[in-house]
Structures are given as structure tokens and as C-alpha cells.
Amino acid sequence: MSIKLKTSASLAAALTLSLGLAFAPGAQAAGAKAISVKNAWVRWLPNNLPAAGYATLVNASDKPVDLVDMSSADYGDAMLHQTVSNGSSQKMVMVDKLTVPAHGQVAISPGGYHVMLENAKHKVAPGDTVHLTLKFSDGETLDAPFVVKSPAQTN
Numbered sequence: 001m002s003i004k005l006k007t008s009a010s011l012a013a014a015l016t017l018s019l020g021l022a023f024a025p026g027a028q029a030a031g032a033k034a035i036s037v038k039n040a041w042v043r044w045l046p047n048n049l050p051a052a053g054y055a056t057l058v059n060a061s062d063k064p065v066d067l068v069d070m071s072s073a074d075y076g077d078a079m080l081h082q083t084v085s086n087g088s089s090q091k092m093v094m095v096d097k098l099t100v101p102a103h104g105q106v107a108i109s110p111g112g113y114h115v116m117l118e119n120a121k122h123k124v125a126p127g128d129t130v131h132l133t134l135k136f137s138d139g140e141t142l143d144a145p146f147v148v149k150s151p152a153q154t155n
């Protein structure tokens, strides 16, 4: 009888332990960020002309997430623009939000979207790294490093 009790106590302890282990990865996933940034770079232009930031936003979660705001420690103004073709001419329009689809990605890339970077707060040159703070609709904030490239390094 005493042996049987001891066994069931061990079994209960083992069950508790395995449940604890089973829940651990879920807890980590809940704390992980939905959005990650890859291939982030800036096309630098001389003479204090506005620079353009490009990146791919990847959403690992099962819900769409919107990029809703951005700022930069290195530029006074950072705005999301879209290049729109209108027959033979092109113009830039402001973009209020950019949706990153669930388990998908969206490219901020030449000819489509760009982050307009104006009023550099200090001298920025090719080879530097600048930072953008990206804010998302799920409350997430990402500080993303962008590699600065000269026009000759890009296409």
C-alpha cells in the first residue's frame, strides 16, 4: 500500500513535469516578435538629397500586422512613400499603413515602396549604419539597422 502511494506520487510528479515542459515552447512563442526585418539598406544620395530606405518585413504570426509608424534616430523625417505610375509620369504618395500578411512578407523595394529619409541629424555616408524604429499595429516596436550604400552599390 505504501509502495503504491509512492508510485502514484511519482507518476503525478512526472505528469506535472511533462506538462510544464510541453507549455514552455508556447510561452516562448507568445513572447517572440511577430515581425522581423531583413535586407534593410538605404540608398544614399550626395548633397543632402533625401535618402531612400528599403527592407523586407516578414510576419511569422498567424495574423496580418500593419506597419503604422516609423521614426529614425538619424533623420529628422522618415516617411513611408509609394511610387505610383501615372502614364508616363511617376509620383510619390504617402502611405498610412502597410499590411504584412500572416505567415507572409512585404517588400519595401525600388519602384514600389520606399522610406523617405530627410533632414539627416548628422553626416551620413555610404558604409554607415542608420537605425529606423518601426511601429506595428500589434503594439510591437522594432529598432532596425539599415546599411547605407552609395547609388553605385545598388540597382
Ligand SMILES: [Cu+2]
Pocket: 081, 092, 114, 115, 116
Ligand atoms: Cu518619397
